[in-house]
Structures are given as C-alpha cells and as structure tokens.
Amino acid sequence: MSSENEQAGGGGEGAPPEQLALIRESVRKAKTPRAKPRTWRGAALAKELPVARVLVDKGVLHLDRYFDYAVPEELDAQAQPGVRVRVRFGAGRHRVREGRREGGGLIDGFLVERLPDSDYSGPLAALAQVVSPEPVLSEELLGLARAVADRYAGSLADVLQLAVPPRNARAEQRVSPEPLPPPPAPEPGSWQRYERGAAFLESLASGGAPRAVWNALPGPQWSEELARAVAATLSSGRGALVVLPDGRAVARVDAALTALLGEGRHAVLTADAGPEKRYAQWLAVRRGSARAVIGTRAAMFAPVQGLGLVALWDDGDDSHSEQHAPQPHAREVLLLRAAQDKCGFLLGSWSCTVEAAQLVESGWARPLVAGREQVRGAAPLVRTVGDGDLARDEAARAARLPSLAWQAVRDGLRQGPVLVQVPRRGYVPRMACAGCRAPARCRHCSGPLETRDGGALCCGWCGREESGWHCPECGAFRLRASVVGARRTAEELGRAFPAVPVRTSGREHVLDTVPGAPALVVSTPGAEPVAEGGYAAALLLDGWAMLGRPDLRAGEDALRRWIAAASLVRPQSAGGTVVVVAEPTLRPVQALVRWDPVGHAVRELAERAELGFPPVSRMAAVSGPADAVADFLRTAELPPEAEVLGPVPLPVPPPGRPRRAGAPPPGEQWERALLRVPPGKGAALAAALKAAQAARMARGSGGGSGTGVWVRIDPADIG
DNA sequence: AGCACGCCGACT
DNA sequence: GTCGGCGTGCTC
Numbered sequence: 001m002s003s004e005n006e007q008a009g010g011g012g013e014g015a016p017p018e019q020l021a022l023i024r025e026s027v028r029k030a031k032t033p034r035a036k037p038r039t040w041r042g043a044a045l046a047k048e049l050p051v052a053r054v055l056v057d058k059g060v061l062h063l064d065r066y067f068d069y070a071v072p073e074e075l076d077a078q079a080q081p082g083v084r085v086r087v088r089f090g091a092g093r094h095r096v097r098e099g100r101r102e103g104g105g106l107i108d109g110f111l112v113e114r115l116p117d118s119d120y121s122g123p124l125a126a127l128a129q130v131v132s133p134e135p136v137l138s139e140e141l142l143g144l145a146r147a148v149a150d151r152y153a154g155s156l157a158d159v160l161q162l163a164v165p166p167r168n169a170r171a172e173q174r175v176s177p178e179p180l181p182p183p184p185a186p187e188p189g190s191w192q193r194y195e196r197g198a199a200f201l202e203s204l205a206s207g208g209a210p211r212a213v214w215n216a217l218p219g220p221q222w223s224e225e226l227a228r229a230v231a232a233t234l235s236s237g238r239g240a241l242v243v244l245p246d247g248r249a250v251a252r253v254d255a256a257l258t259a260l261l262g263e264g265r266h267a268v269l270t271a272d273a274g275p276e277k278r279y280a281q282w283l284a285v286r287r288g289s290a291r292a293v294i295g296t297r298a299a300m301f302a303p304v305q306g307l308g309l310v311a312l313w314d315d316g317d318d319s320h321s322e323q324h325a326p327q328p329h330a331r332e333v334l335l336l337r338a339a340q341d342k343c344g345f346l347l348g349s350w351s352c353t354v355e356a357a358q359l360v361e362s363g364w365a366r367p368l369v370a371g372r373e374q375v376r377g378a379a380p381l382v383r384t385v386g387d388g389d390l391a392r393d394e395a396a397r398a399a400r401l402p403s404l405a406w407q408a409v410r411d412g413l414r415q416g417p418v419l420v421q422v423p424r425r426g427y428v429p430r431m432a433c434a435g436c437r438a439p440a441r442c443r444h445c446s447g448p449l450e451t452r453d454g455g456a457l458c459c460g461w462c463g464r465e466e467s468g469w470h471c472p473e474c475g476a477f478r479l480r481a482s483v484v485g486a487r488r489t490a491e492e493l494g495r496a497f498p499a500v501p502v503r504t505s506g507r508e509h510v511l512d513t514v515p516g517a518p519a520l521v522v523s524t525p526g527a528e529p530v531a532e533g534g535y536a537a538a539l540l541l542d543g544w545a546m547l548g549r550p551d552l553r554a555g556e557d558a559l560r561r562w563i564a565a566a567s568l569v570r571p572q573s574a575g576g577t578v579v580v581v582a583e584p585t586l587r588p589v590q591a592l593v594r595w596d597p598v599g600h601a602v603r604e605l606a607e608r609a610e611l612g613f614p615p616v617s618r619m620a621a622v623s624g625p626a627d628a629v630a631d632f633l634r635t636a637e638l639p640p641e642a643e644v645l646g647p648v649p650l651p652v653p654p655p656g657r658p659r660r661a662g663a664p665p666p667g668e669q670w671e672r673a674l675l676r677v678p679p680g681k682g683a684a685l686a687a688a689l690k691a692a693q694a695a696r697m698a699r700g701s702g703g704g705s706g707t708g709v710w711v712r713i714d715p716a717d718i719g
Numbered sequence: 720a721g722c723a724c725g726c727c728g729a730c731t
Numbered sequence: 732g733t734c735g736g737c738g739t740g741c742t743c
Binding site: 051053054056066067068069070087088089090118120122123124125 | 741742743
C-alpha cells in the first residue's frame with residue numbers, strides 16, 4: 001500500500017533544465033494513474049517488471065510505507081521479492097552531476113515486490129545494490145510484521161528488526177542440510193491424562209488446525225507433552241513453532257524433542273548464541289531444513305515453512321513481552337500468526353492468564369484440561385496460614401513463622417528437599433483496605449489509589465484526589481500499605497535447621513536442578529530449581545509482596561508463581577505439601593488451595609469486563625514531558641469511544657539507575673495518560689495513535705528523544 | 720532524521 | 732539587488 005504523491009518532487013527556479021523538463025512532464029502525466037517507469041538517464045532497466053517496491057529500513061513512522069525504485073538490468077536476476085537491498089534515500093538529491101543523480105545516503109531496505117510500473121509520478125531512482133540474493137522476507141513474514149505493527153501502533157521497520165536477524169555473510173554461505181522426511185505420528189503418552197488430549201494430537205497429525213488453551217497438570221511432563229504436539233504436527237508434513245519463557249525451559253523442551261525425534265529435526269533459536277550461529281539457524285529454518293523450531297520470544301517470528309502449529313508455554317511470564325519497540329507480546333504475535341496462517345494454536349501453562357481465559361470465553365480456542373481426579377492425583381496438598389498465627393516454638397518465632405509453616409518444613413526435610421519461595425526486592429506496595437485487604441480503587445475509573453508526596457490519596461490513573469475513601473467491600477475507613485521482609489525469614493530458617501544444607505537460587509545465580517536429598521532451597525519466584533523426584537514440601541512466604549504490587553495482574557501473577565513453585569512439589573499421594581503464608585480468604589489463595597487457576601482467571605476476566613479493564617477493553621499509555629503529552633492528546637484524532645484517563649505525573653526515577661524504555665530519564669518529571677477503548681475498538685485506537693505519532697514526527701518533534709512521547713499499547717504496570 | 724526550497728530582513 | 736535567517740515539507 002503505497003500512498004500516491006501527486007506532486008512532482010523538487011522543482012523551482014534553481015533546478016537544472018533537464019529536471020525542469022521532467023517536472024513538467026510528470027505534472028502533465030499526473031492525470032494518468034500509472035506512469036511508465038522513468039529513471040535518470042544512463043541506466044538500462046530490467047525488461048520485465050522494472051519497478052521494485054522497497055520497504056526502507058527506518059523505524060520512523062512517517063516513512064512507514066513503500067517506495068518504488070527502478071531495477072537496473074544488471075540487478076534484474078538478483079532483485080527478487082524478499083531480498084535485502086540498498087537504495088539512495090533522502091531529499092536534496094535533485095541535482096544532476098555528470099548525468100548521474102547523487103546525494104542522499106545509502107540505506108538498507110527490503111525488496112517487497114516487483115511490478116510492471118509505478119504509481120509514483122516522478123522519476124524513479126535505481127536500486128543501488130542487492131545486498132544478498134537470500135530472500136529473507138517472505139510474503140507470510142511481511143504480512144505478520146504488518147499485522148504486528150498495526151496491532152501495536154508501531155512501524156513496520158521496527159517489527160522487521162525484531163523479525164529478521166542481521167545479515168551475516170559467513171552464515172549465508174553455509175549449506176543448510178537436507179530436510180528429513182516427516183516422522184511417524186507419536187503416541188499420545190501423558191496427553192491421555194487430558195480429556196481431549198489424544199484428540200488434539202490426532203487433529204494435528206491429520207493436518208487439522210485445532211486451537212487450545214491447555215491447563216497443564218503439575219509436574220515435569222509438560223515438556224514432553226509439548227514435544228509430542230510438535231511431533232504430531234511434523235508427522236502431518238507441516239512445521240511447528242514453540243516459544244518458551246527462558247533458556248531453562250528451552251533446554252527442557254530441546255531434551256524432550258531430541259528424546260522423541262532424535263537430532264536434526266528441530267532448530268533452537270535463542271538470543272545467547274552468537275550472531276553468526278543465530279542467523280545460520282534462522283536460515284536453516286527459512287530454507288526448510290528444520291521444520292520445527294523452539295526458542296525464546298525472538299523465535300516467535302521464525303520463518304517456519306508450512307506452519308501447522310504455534311505453541312506458547314506460560315504466557316503469564318513477563319519475559320514474553322518484547323523489550324524493543326513496539327514491544328509486542330509473544331502470545332499476541334502467535335495469535336496473529338495462527339489467524340494468518342490458519343494453523344493450530346496451543347497456549348499452555350500450569351496456571352492461566354486472563355487473556356488465555358478470554359480466548360476460551362470468546363470461543364476462539366477450546367479448553368484442554370484434565371478432570372478433577374487427575375488434578376487431585378498430580379497436585380500437592382495446599383494449606384494456608386494467615387501471617388498473624390505465629391508459632392510458639394522459639395526457633396519458629398525467630399523466623400517469624402506460623403507453626404503450620406514450621407511443621408511443614410520440618411516434616412518435609414525428613415523426606416527430601418524443601419523449597420522456600422521468597423519475594424524479590426523492589427515490589428512497590430499499594431494501598432489496601434486495612435479491614436479486608438481489598439485493593440483500594442478510584443470510584444471514578446477504578447484505577448489504583450496511591451499516596452502522593454503530600455500524603456494525599458490520589459488515583460494513579462486519572463489523578464483525581466480521594467478524600468472520603470471507604471472500602472466498598474467491608475465498609476472500613478482505614479487503609480494500609482503492604483509491607484514485606486521475608487528474605488530474612490529464610491535466613492533465619494536456615495539457621496534453625498543447621499544440619500541441612502541451604503541452597504539459594506535467584507536473579508544472579510539460578511540453579512537448574514537440585515538433588516533429591518534433604519535441603520532447604522531458597523528461591524525467588526521464577527528461579528526455582530527442579531528437584532529430582534520433586535520437592536517434599538514448599539513454603540510460599542511472599543503472599544503480601546506478591547499480592548500488594550500496584551499492578552492489575554498482582555493476583556493472577558501471585559497465583560501463577562505459587563502454582564509454578566507448587567508444580568515442582570510431589571503429589572499429595574507421595575506426601576507433597578505446600579504451605580502458603582497469606583490471607584486465606586483472598587481469591588488467589590483460595591484458587592491455589594483448590595488448584596483451580598482456570599476458575600480464577602475466568603472470575604478475574606468477568607471482573608475486568610465489569611470494570612472496563614484490559615484485556616476486555618484495550619488500553620494504551622502515552623508518556624513524556626507534560627507539554628508533549630498534552631500536545632499529543634490535543635492533536636490526536638482518537639476514536640469517539642476513546643476515554644482519556646489523566647495525565648498524571650510519573651514517579652521520577654532516582655539518578656544512577658539504568659533507564660528503561662519508555663521511562664523518564666533519571667531526575668526528569670514525566671506524565672502519563674492512559675487511553676481506553678471498548679472491545680473491538682483496539683485497532684482503531686492503534687491506528688489513531690500511529691497517525692498522531694507520525695504527524696508529530698514529521699513536524700520534527702522526534703520520537704524517543706527531545707520532545708517526543710512514548711506510545712505503548714497494552715501497557716504493563718497500570719496499577 | 721537530514722536536507723533543500725522559499726520567503727523575509729541586513730549587506731557589499 | 733543578493734546573501735542567508737530558519738520555518739515547512741519531502742524523501743521513490
């Protein structure tokens with residue numbers, strides 16, 4: 001889709017006569033919709049399809065369209081759709097010296113299409129170079145990138161930067177191995193534990209495109225189950241793609257696939273391989289020598305040939321959110337991909353996100369769940385204890401542990417390793433009702449209430465001050481901020497069991513596995529090692545920190561992390577016990593006890609719909625210096641349904657801390673407005689934001705730097 | 720982003 | 732007259 005420019009480029013008094021002639025000619029020709037391609041003299045053009053439509057590789061939004069170039073005869077053979085090219089681009093090149101155009105820089109681009117003529121009325125510049133004959137940008141990949149750019153109000157070039165790895169000549173030179181013939185369809189194996197598990201595999205194996213939200217049973221079988229889904233898809237002669245949250249998960253599925261299918265059928269795409277190896281793997285996938293791909297989020301764009309299945313494990317893990325503009329989420333990208341390629345879709349997790357529940361609720365995907373007796377057979381016993389109930393035991397008091405928790409650890413250590421989950425530092429507490437601990441929300445827009453510097457209670461979304469707050473749940477008038485200090489508890493715990501080794505796993509040093517012998521394993525959420533034979537018990541100490549985060553997902557996230565830890569514990573029948581120290585009446589705590597993450601997500605979804613929260617409504621955040629945000633909101637032509645919340649001041653980041661994308665530079669005061677649209681209007685909102693951003697950029701209020709604003713669709717941390 | 724075009728004020 | 736200020740708009 002290239003926008004027609006009716007005016008001739010350049011022109012004016014200073015132009016050389018040759019150019020004036022061309023301008024006059026093009027003005028005359030402007031009435032004819034399709035002009036014959038003309039270029040500056042001297043160049044012999046390709047005889048067939050002499051026009052190349054090029055996507056210029058610049059992330060700037062107002063350049064987010066195609067430009068036509070003439071194909072010189074000598075580049076005719078190489079200039080195929082999908083190849084990387086270099087072109088001269090930039091104004092001020094309407095100078096002719098020695099019969100050749102010059103000026104403007106050489107920039108990279110992708111050749112999108114070859115055409116018989118151009119709808120551009122001016123003279124075309126010629127392609128400067130075909131960088132390599134490798135057609136890296138297929139029609140499918142371009143279509144996907146376009147859809148992702150639209151969904152996230154980003155530029156196509158930005159998305160392509162995520163989707164196509166940088167070229168490496170040596171990797172391109174390597175010969176990719178011949179593809180292996182499809183393997184036989186696998187046995188359903190442990191998929192039989194799920195009500196529709198075997199049918200799901202059969203559908204994949206027979207060329208179908210089933211779409212499922214899979215609530216995985218606790219335990220280590222998930223990676224093998226994913227491998228079987230991949231094998232079933234391969235057996236139908238199609239390709240499969242699995243996106244995983246981190247390197248440890250990739251290693252597990254890699255091992256499971258190798259065990260099931262041997263080497264050579266799947267490629268592993270992770271960021272930690274060097275650029276050459278990464279590109280070589282990517283090329284092997286594109287060339288069809290590996291039909292199955294597993295990897296971390298960058299693999300979501302992998303150019304798998306004849307895609308039959310896209311799968312995602314644990315979509316609630318925030319590492320599935322891309323860090324680079326426009327920050328697409330792997331789940332959303334794979335959704336777009338499944339829709340575009342009409343392939344199977346599998347979203348698996350031990351837990352369940354609200355988005356996953358919505359896919360089932362809307363009828364787009366079917367639930368893939370196990371019966372209650374299977375769940376009971378696989379899950380540990382979960383017990384809760386409020387943090388008021390302190391033990392009488394001296395050592396337990398030192399560790400500030402309730403007696404039930406203390407007993408669980410002591411008993412567990414007789415049988416094997418015991419996992420202790422402690423919160424990560426840096427969780428911001430939010431305001432909650434002092435009586436029932438329900439989160440305090442704004443009565444106008446349901447945003448989270450926060451205390452400002454002056455001590456006044458304000459909404460974090462719309463900025464309205466709240467003076468007469470009382471709890472709508474229980475009627476109490478007092479608020480409390482959540483506080484934590486459980487890391488110390490874990491240290492005390494280690495001191496209380498001096499005979500037992502203490503291992504720690506956390507951000508800096510993550511343990512992959514621990515032996516089955518008695519040990520205290522202290523870990524932050526997400527870093528829990530797998531224990532051989534499963535943990536005998538787990539103690540989840542971070543209730544308040546997890547539930548107190550100023551985030552919409554606090555409840556869902558807490559449940560997901562608890563479930564992830566508890567899934568590493570032996571089943572109840574083998575003595576596995578989990579104790580969670582948190583208020584037993586809270587919804588996520590109850591969901592853990594009943595082991596019902598799906599039910600929790602469904603209820604949460606209903607509540608979000610009622611309150612106008614994402615993912616039912618779609619939200620976007622616009623942040624930047626106050627005047628820039630105000631200007632953006634004034635000039636943007638938002639859809640009529642759009643609701644503007646705020647802007648409110650963002651916290652000023654203290655100096656010295658590394659700056660996050662979209663966050664103010666240290667010491668600077670920024671504001672943020674939230675935009676909200678009802679279901680079905682997300683695309684319109686994204687389009688409006690993209691247009692407004694493009695208009696601002698063209699006016700020179702550059703994006704990212706200077707007086708620009710950041711636009712983020714589906715913002716995280718929105719209270 | 721660059722970079723030229725173009726329409727206004729000070730200058731040889 | 733014309734040199735050059737930077738405001739505006741385009742880049743095939």
